[in-house]
Amino acid sequence: MKKILIYCDTKPEDLSLVGAVELMVDEEVSLTAIGYKEHCPSGNSVYDEILLIDDQKIMAYDTMNLCDLITEVHQKNNYDIILFPSTQLGRILAPRVAIALHVGLVADVTDLHLNHGIIEMIRPAYSGKLLAHIEALGTGPLMMSVRPGVFQPKAVQLKSTNIRELHGYQPKPSQIILLQTRLKPSTEDIRDSKILISGGGGVLEHFDHLEELATLLNAQVSASRRVVDSGLVSRRIQVGQSGKTVSPKLYIALGISGSVQHIEGLKNVETIIAVNTNKNAPICSLATLVVEGDAVDFIDKLSTKIKKIV
């Protein structure tokens, strides 16, 4: 039996990390979740055990103390695999734990293979034109981070979960104090949108045209890193490996080539419509509908048609 520890830092119902376990373990597993209450299921769930961190004792972001706590929990239980979500906090916590346990860490795994007993972790490499298969060396535990939404478990089996609060732990005085939290003015999240109108290098300076089509389709606008890097839009709306993983029903890719890193951000998208001057661009092989031609011309014509008929 393999013992797995999963750090929870997203919605309690997010099972991406459990989905990852399915791909790399072909025997029975015992699943332990660790996290703050708001991120963990409150009743019976896929986990055998849930360990709740006391937010009065350790504040999220106090990664030094969180790391000590997780290390201690591991040393008591000797897990085979420890998984972190690539959330903003997970991204700074996982590397600390990896050093504390003297193990390797692979970031943002997008696929997993079990190859003759060896777990191969796959992630984009070398500017993302290629995918790398990575193996962990040493005695373990195996550690990796996975972006929320990348994997989904096929079978979900409910267990009678043992939920425990972690007591008896004395954190060191925190060197980080939270002073204030402010909501940003715009809180729309491209991950919540059913339809995304996404622009890339082919629309750059005409990016504002996308808004028109988005309004007509009741959709949100997103972008490739090309557009984000050029400073035209915020990283908040970037799709891909270093942006967000999205699963809309419809994704209209306007002037996006479909690099590996971009495609990594598209999971369980039902329909892709690709508009590109080059119908051999990689994104077109993923699309149900390929429109060969200028993206801005396409937006204008389609918008006109929708407006005329509505």
Place this chain on the structure above:
Amino acid sequence: MKIVCLIKFIPDVEDFKYDHERNVLIREKMNQILNPEDAVAVAFALNVKKYYPSTTIELVSMGPQSIIPKLEELLRLDLDQATLITDLAFVGSDTYATSRIIAHYLNKHKVDLILTGTHTLDGDTSHVPAQIAQWLGLPHLSNVNSIHMNSIDLGRLELSVDHDQEIMSFAVSTPAVLSLQKEAPYKLPYVRFEDLNKDVSERLKMLSLKDFDLKREDVGFEGSKTKVIKTFAQTLKKQTKIEVTTDEAGIQTVYDYLKDKGFLK
């Protein structure tokens, strides 16, 4: 106040071209650039020095000797020292080995503030800063988008972190590791005209394995905890697809499709 900026030079991603017909990377003329977020960190350090002239700034980079001219260019700004950690033995270091080597160097010096980027454009793991913080036992925050200049002398820094939908303000005791994000409003100045060709070689220090109390097997491929087994180009699952153009018939097809699938009411 002593500030160390950890900086990395990366291949200019815009230079990467992929030949889809032959399935190969075209690597010719690949230019090395300073990771943009690391430039933001250096720019912030320079701001601090303007406010508090007693500040010293050291750049630390682990990489090949080919980046020396780039380091010298930076040294022509108001920076005190650059340290290049470079040895063929270090080639192949994963983030575990890299952070260990850099932390070994930093451990020997009294530093108040270690500034980094949140992530690099090429590797994009964002492991190294948090790992160094752990090796050194220091607090760490990333996605820092501003640091309050007035708080700097107090042994406690006030700063804001861009946390997705929120902005969070923290107070952190120093020494600390802070990773800046690209959106932070600090920009590198230009080198003064009279300094363009200034000889700065005296302020550039190079270190190799023998300068560290680390063994050969602690660094490079041997000292790494992960190993790349193979790389390959992604093959995309082909969809059965409809192909049209942007002429009237094509737009009609798209329109009908959207209507048919219920995307248009």
